[in-house]
Each structure stands twice: as structure tokens, then as C-alpha cells.
Amino acid sequence: MTSTRKAYARANARARRAYPTLAARRAFCAAPCSLNGYPARVTGAQEAFATITDLASGLGAQWSWFAVERVLSGDGAFRS
Numbered sequence: 001m002t003s004t005r006k007a008y009a010r011a012n013a014r015a016r017r018a019y020p021t022l023a024a025r026r027a028f029c030a031a032p033c034s035l036n037g038y039p040a041r042v043t044g045a046q047e048a049f050a051t052i053t054d055l056a057s058g059l060g061a062q063w064s065w066f067a068v069e070r071v072l073s074g075d076g077a078f079r080s
Contacts, residue, residue: 020065022046028068033076035061040078042068052078 020028025045033040035054043060044051050068053060061080063071071078 017066020069024069025050025065028065028072031072031076033072033078035078036080037077042072052080 022045028050029042029045031042033042033052035052038057039055040052041055042050042052049062050065051060051062052068061078063078
């Protein structure tokens, strides 16, 4: 293994987090948020990816649960 690959493997191991539980994903679905400045809803607690849906237009985008966790721990404003 090259030194670059070893360094990447070490960094990846440090950054590894536990996948959000179903209870946490359900809590994310209940949290208020916005998508591109419009009120939105997080759905798909039992899916592999969350869907953030704009309530005004019905358009949505899929996000990883890690990204949802990060955004909701901040200002709750998704930008696509």
C-alpha cells in the first residue's frame, strides 16, 4: 500500500461515524427545515437516502442521512 493510500485510510477511519438510527432519522423527519429558502419536509426515514421536498412546488432532492444530520444541527437550510 502506498503512503498516500495509507494516509487516506487513516483519515477515513478517524472520520467514520455511526449511521443514524431509525429513531434519529424519524426525528430528522419531524424537524423544520427549508430547501433553497422555501419551507420543506424531510421524508424517507426507512430509506437509504433522505428526500427533502419543497412544500410549495413539490420538487425534492435526495441527500445522505449524514448530510441531513449536519444541516439540521446547523441552520436547517438545505441548498441544492
